[in-house]
Amino acid sequence: MIKVNENYSKLKASYLFADIAKRVETFQVENPDKKIIKLGIGDVTKPLPEACVKAFHQGVDEMAKEETFRGYGPSGGYSFLREIISKEDFQKRGASISPDEIFVSDGSKCDTANFQELFALDLKIAIPDPVYPVYLDSNVMAGRTGTYENGRYQGIHYLECTKENNFLPEIPDTKLDLIYLCFPNNPIGTTAPKQYLKQWVDYARENKALILFDAAYEAFIRNDSPHSIFEIEGAKEVAVEFRSFSKVAGFTGTRCAVTVVPKECMIYNDNNEKISLHSLWGRRQNTKFNGVSYPVQKAAEAVYSEQGQIETRALISYYLKNTDIVTDAMDSLGFDYVGGGSSPYIWIDGGQRDSWEFFQFLLSEAAVVCTPGAGFGKCGDKYIRISAFNSHENVEEAMDRLKEAL
Secondary structure (H helix, E strand, O other): OOOOOHHHHHOOOOOHHHHHHHHHHHHHHHOOOOOOEEOOOOOOOOOOOHHHHHHHHHHHHHHOOOOOOOOOOOOOOOHHHHHHHHHHHHHHHOOOOOHHHEEEEOOHHHHHHHHHHHOOOOOOEEEEEOOOHHHHHHHHHHOOOOOEEOOEEOOEEEEEOOHHHOOOOOOOOOOOOEEEEEOOOOOOOOOOOHHHHHHHHHHHHHHOOEEEEEOOOHHHOOOOOOOOHHHOOOHHHOEEEEEEOHHHHOHHHOOOEEEEOOOOOEEEOOOOOEEEHHHHHHHHHHHHOOOOOHHHHHHHHHOOOHHHHHHHHHHHHHHHHHHHHHHHHHHHHOOOEEEOOOOOEEEEEOOOOOHHHHHHHHHHHHOEEOEEHHHHOHHHOOEEEEEOOOOHHHHHHHHHHHHHHO
């Protein structure tokens, strides 16, 4: 008899964004004449940069000729892409990451979900609250948690991000093994000062812990916060970093991302012997992943060209302009918020409003889609997240509608 993985039964009924999509679809069916403006899911709306499109076409053309055709590529990515990522994203920032410490993949969502496969099931895990749901759900699926009760899973150490701690979770005084961090934070939109990240690195080194650092939104940083955890001394011993071309260059539908696993980073077996995390992830990828397609990697390489840099910076500036439109509206409405400026997300305090009720109110009264904070964790219960990924015109119209509705 084929049996189910019972850990899946611990999951909440549906994935957050699937639940939102169903509610929006129902509203649209019931109100076919209303134009819905979506500021919920973090999906880009502008087309790929022209430099990437040209490189994409070039890659496809090469695949059409026998002399330049390619079959299976290296599971870790082609050297031309790994080398330029190493140089431009890390070495220029003083982080000594080599090309062979970079693994190219089809998405940081996949990598952050899959990376936990390398670890024992009895780890003490710390996950922020609020948080991108994949970190938590993938560990639930693996069997590292107890049941879901009162908005929390048993067996998880929740790093609470609240107004009282400036949405920077406190360094725990207990021993933990695996720590998830995300900056600029999704969903809150805050960045992390260098000294704050240094405290986490020191904690991980002292406790033989590992930090999984999600830097998917680093290109939006406009203040002096680090763009990579590897800008912090000692981080190569205790951290893995995830990056994505999705928000940097509009690759949400094209799929290309990066995971950085330093060779210095070690984990341990039951005999307290060191095991190379870099070798383990490489082995995992060789077994379960056949690499990102050649044309996509050519398109990703073009991000680092002179024209690609001009165009991707313009994209990011376009979306950051939308955050200004949103925060100006929140100021006029008297709402407290964080985020924006160095992130595409604005985290809005709804006061005494339940976040799902607030979501439904904005959908029903303004036909505007946000993301309810409760979907990201217990600490998000009174908040909503607004995304800047839309046109200036739509964001301005959405804010006008909110002003009328509120």
